[in-house]
Amino acid sequence: MKHASLAVLTALTLFASTRADAQAPSQMDFAKHSEVNDVSLSPDGKYVAMAIPSADGMETQLHIVPLDGKGKVQALRFGRQQHVGNIVWSDNDQVVVARGKMEPLQARPYSTGELMSSDVNGKTQETLFAYLVGDDGMRARHKDRGFASVVKVLDNEPGKVLVDFTAWPDDVGDEKRTTSIYKVDTRTGNRQEIEQTRDTATFMFDHSGRARLKVISNDNDDPVLMYRPDAGSKDWQPVPKSLAGYSMSLLYVEPDDNTAYATITDKGEPTQLYKIDLAKATRVRLAGRDEESIARVLYSGHDGAPFAVIYDEAKPSVQYLDPASEWAKLHAGLLKAFPGQMVSFVDWTRDDGMALFYAWGDRNPGAYYLLDRKANNKIQLVNESMPWMKAASLSPSHPISFKTRDGLNLHGLYTAPAGGGARPMIVMPHGGPHGPYDSWGYDSDAQFLASRGYGVLQINYRGSGGRGKDFIESGYGEWGGKMQDDLADGVKWAIDNKIADPNRICTYGASYGGYASLMQQIRYPELYKCAIGYVGVYDLQVMKKEGDIKDSASGRRYLNRVLGTDDAKLKAWSPAQNVDKIKVPVFLVQGSIDQRVPMEQFNALKNAFKAAGVPIETMVAQGEGHGFYKPENRAELYKRMEAFLAKYIGPGAK
Template identity: 75%
Template sequence: MNRSPATLLAALLCLPSVPALAQAKLPVEDFARHAEINSAALSPTGEYVALAVPNEDGMETRLHIVKLDGSGSTQVLRFGKQQHVTSLTWSDNDQIVVSRAKMEPLEARPYSYGELMSSDVAGKTQETLFAYVPDAGQQRGRRKDRGFATVVKVLDDEPGQVLVDFTAWPQRRGDEDRPTAIYKVDTRSGHRELIEQTSETATFMFDHSGRARLKTTTDDNDDPVLMYRPGAGNDWQPVPKTLAGYNMSLLYVEADNNTAYAAIVDKGEPAQLYKVDLAKGTRMRLAGREDMGIGRVLYAGHDGPPFGVIFDEGKPSVQYLDPDSEWAKLHAGLLKAFPGQMVSILDWTRDNKKLLFLVWSDRNPGGYYLLDRSNNKVQLVNEVMPWIKAGSLSPSIPISFTTSDGLTLHGLYTGAIGKGPQPLVVLPHGGPHGPYDSWGYDSDVQFLANRGYGVLQINYRGSGGRGKAFLESGYLQWGGKMQDDLADGVRWAIAQKLADPSRICTFGASYGGYAALMQPIRYPDLYKCAIGYVGVYDLQVMKKKGDIDDGASGRRYLDRALGTDIAQLKAWSPAQNAAKIKVPVLLAAGKDDLRVPMDQFNALVNAFKAAGTPAETLVFDGEGHGFYKPEHRAELYRRIEAFLAKHIGPDAR
């Protein structure tokens, strides 16, 4: 970090106005650097804030405990060399639990591998709660937990006690039998008590007292199987259709351990927010939309029910359950204090007098703030990326258009508005089924816009954010209607005078890399170049190589998403149709990618060689499904900048 978080506590000043258009060309390193803060959590009394702080190269993340008394006192805790801390959870006023994370080739970031550690704020009494600790010579490791542990509930009435979900590792590669257990854990001593157990993988959800009331497993078709306890003392029984037709998630249960708030899906619609009577098996709809899913739920204080929801797949909007409620007015006031930005409330003190919130936008990666409700004083804790200045970036404008077959799609356009047609980069998101592009800061998008390109992001059919039916409408359409949606979006941008039709390129990662190479095959007249980054290029290879194929559920998913028609898989594989790609291509990959292994990259490169088509390449050792090291990310940006300048830049014709 450039500065200690403790020194950054300052009263909120008036925010500067943000220019409408980006101006200065920023160094690539500004977009490639890791955030100064990965996450934050406020202690129950408001005496401390815990921060996950990565070192400069991002290869280790330490826990900073900042005392909020103005003393500047910061305790730095380390949980192992080149280890990372994530999922910060206060279990008591001076006790915190973290998930220990590590770098894996699968992800371009650290991710938890199911180990839970706890510590007091001084770091004097650290405890390994869950981990697999191998024996070292004559010394036997204390923990032999062969599984993945996650804190799922803090028991406020029992300080220091939490509920932990522990799901076993597969016994063999591809094994689907992974039992789940729920333990009550003392985070100071490490003592644990088994309170729930099932022979299959399950998700448990709890009432106010910590009793499991909803259990979700999956059937042979990977659809949810819902069981619940109508009363705390009842046995498990199927959830009646009066509550949920397809899926249900308990979000909050009141102190009566019966009145609940749940996100419910009956068929294929986006989840709706309901108030539920568990004993009677009845419900009342509170919020939701038929065309868009709930992106976030807003809660009334430390231990309160939902007071609103946020929709973010299209134009961001907030729906308060009661606009005149205390918490709705508070949230609306914070939005007013930070015009043009969104506010996410993250933590509250137990008495609700102080809260920690995040302010973010399309041009602001985020800033953590504290609000003292006794005097309405707001203090900045730390900006996520303080070197990023909103005035140097471009606005992201939510857009909507109608496809050639009459479907309304949403997306984002980032770049100069009102300057006439600009060179355009089409940036399809990865996934593809589930993820979606939403309004907020994106380093790839802002880098491209800062170099003078318009950036078009489209939530094509199959994307998340609009419910089960919309997601499944992309099944068997990877190279079909999902590609048509992207092309329709490009035509819309041309018609709106946002895009210069003679200067358009595609760029994407993972599925986005697949789409980036399929677009010039399906629509050769639209594009001048294509960039594939850790992309899928051969659908037959995808069904044989990579971690999705490891288990039966993954193979079932691939059959649903891709189909089993070999001729169709070949027709919709860029590597099988490389001779049809007539535009310049840049391909980037990580040698240790487990999700999309090098077999994909090699298949396309070899196909280009066989066709006599040149392609630029960039491959790094030690990188996985996306580049993580800042120097590698910076080099990728340099290569992309040079490639785009050559083919769709100001002098390219």
């Protein structure tokens, strides 16, 4: 494809920041939130809707921008200090958003289960789902006690969508939550229930909007798959092994309401993409790898089947199902037009004449663009997520691979300024730990540390996501065992490959990453000079008693699965109960109202050091949760980290 010179939309320039020559970013540059959190293109291509946060991040408004540059930009608020996201167009002039709040660790808004709608002029707004108390504090104006989300737009019924509504339990500890599917008129708020189950379920739909796949969980928290073989079926049947042995996600069903595309696993292998015949219960494999799951799927326009899959657990790559298709050629052309970046399609107009896409990379936090296929593939910039960040001032992230002591092939990332050589290095384990994983792309923590001259090592140890259920479960019961061995093996690999100075290595991580940062000092004290624990778990016995995970039966089952029930092992693998083995300087960081990893964890380790007469550095941010959200607190954390690391592994450190 031909790549036209970028032309910034006049109507959108009010969101752009003033550009300056590239220079080393400040702590606040890394701490600030994105200028835009979500962008969506209207079906007729006349508008883009954008979730725009305030400068302090305490509110997110909905901005609707006419693309002809003639109309007025509508800035819509849905309540004081409220956030909007998950933007969905139900018709050319009608938009639905989820009202939400910020999820602190990721610094992104997430839905609270309330849905609002508006026309493009903001004159008619509807509360579709919410639980709101009236002015007298007694009378509820909306009584939707549960969580609602849009799961399908009905193109054949403009303005109408399908909404999944999962009710809150009546009793504390009750895990049975009724799930209902409603057809909702987003203009009037009128709704019609079309499905309901007493179990908490995920429904997936055919092209016409009929529920064809239902997934619930059994008492062991494994998926139970039920389906309707044909469009006229009313009863649910178990999904046969000829379709899926363990898990299945219905991605797209063709207009015949029978030919479908799904990601499937039969046992514990990474997810694979299949084309299936629902009526015959047969399938044909289209894409997949033996050691890496499919991360994302790209679709053929507004209403088309998958044309490509993206893998990102190792080196990011695209697999086109048919490289000769117009969609594969279009996407490949965009990759050439944006070298060194990945491109994801976000939205298409109904006639596929225009596309909204997102270009991003290790040194690019991301930018939204419009592609006009009717105007010689003209590309226009909509908005950059962080326009103050310059690629020249950031560092490349290189995918790495190495073998562990027991022969397991692991992947990860190494981020460092250009120039090579053995550098002082920060080992940065990801949180989770089971399911999340580090993938190539912009990472504010890694980039901040690299901007200060450090190499940053991120390792997808066993237990991480991206490689299937078996790989995740290989970390069960290994929090302080093989998962720690994997991190240490990665450090030794970095030393052997002369990218890490063996005398200048520290650890830093959040949540489980905070736990691993301290546990590495106990298991492998010879490797490190200091440790930073951020909202970390430090006592596994306390974890079973405090925090929001243990509040549900499924959460308690999860803790028993991943930690085990051997008290002696839990004690041996708890940094707070083994401070005598930690011989390096420690910096502990905590949010005062963290519900996932509450203050009891921070206090357990801090008090253990105090009892042992060992001074440590601490930082407690009032009003912050599981990771800091306020830019000023994030900037202060970076400032404190910079000074701490410079003292122990910086240029002047002994």
